Amino acid sequence: RVRVRMWCDRMRWICFALLFSVAVADSDPSWRVEFEVDNLDGKPGEKGTFIIEVHPDWGPLGAHRFRNLIESDYYKGVPFHRYVPTMFVQFGISPDPKLNELWQPRIFQDDPVIRSNRKTFVSFAAPENHHRNTQVIINFRHNTLFDRHGFAPFGLLISGVNTVNRIFRIGEDIDQNKLIEKGSEYLKEFPQTTYITSTRILPDDEVV
Secondary structure, eight states, X not given: OHHHHHHHHHHHHHHHHXXXXXXXXXXXXXXEEEEEEEOGGGOTTOOEEEEEEEOTTTOHHHHHHHHHXXXXXXXXXXXXXXXXXXXXEEEOOOSOHHXXXXXXXXXBOOOOOOSOOOTTXXXXXXXXXXXXXXXXXXXXXXXXXXXXXXXXXXXXXXXXXXXXXXXXXXXXXXXXXXXXXXXXXXXXXXXXXXXXXXXXEOOXXXXX
């Protein structure tokens, strides 16, 4: 009975997301966001930009959350806290513990995976299904494993590949729980970490 109920709940959310996707596809076109970053190659003052193009019809719930985070300036100061060579780079934990306290509980349901996690595609990450909140990955290769774990791409990198390639390869040294709880104090132990300095949604007519 429990399994049946869980399956029903899952199907309900899939149906909701699919219907939402159809509505979004008709009313909400793609949009772009520019990220400015510092500490490239682990060197202060080494700056660059990259641009993510968001497609709400790929992952409407993810795109909606991403827009909320961008518009609230959440990602300012956020480090790239996890770097797995040839696989992905991950960001999304604020250096401000108060912001983490506010946003970490705001989980949302997974979108159906209608685009695979191909190279340069962007998805929300989470340790388990239906627990995504603020953390995002940029894929370095075609990571089909993520498809099976509900990582639904909602956008892709369209500019700044060279910048992303220069993000400091911190590996998995940063403890995510400590970063959530201690923020910038804990990051002092990792001075080479590349971080985001600003984000902005680009006008439709701005050429990139």
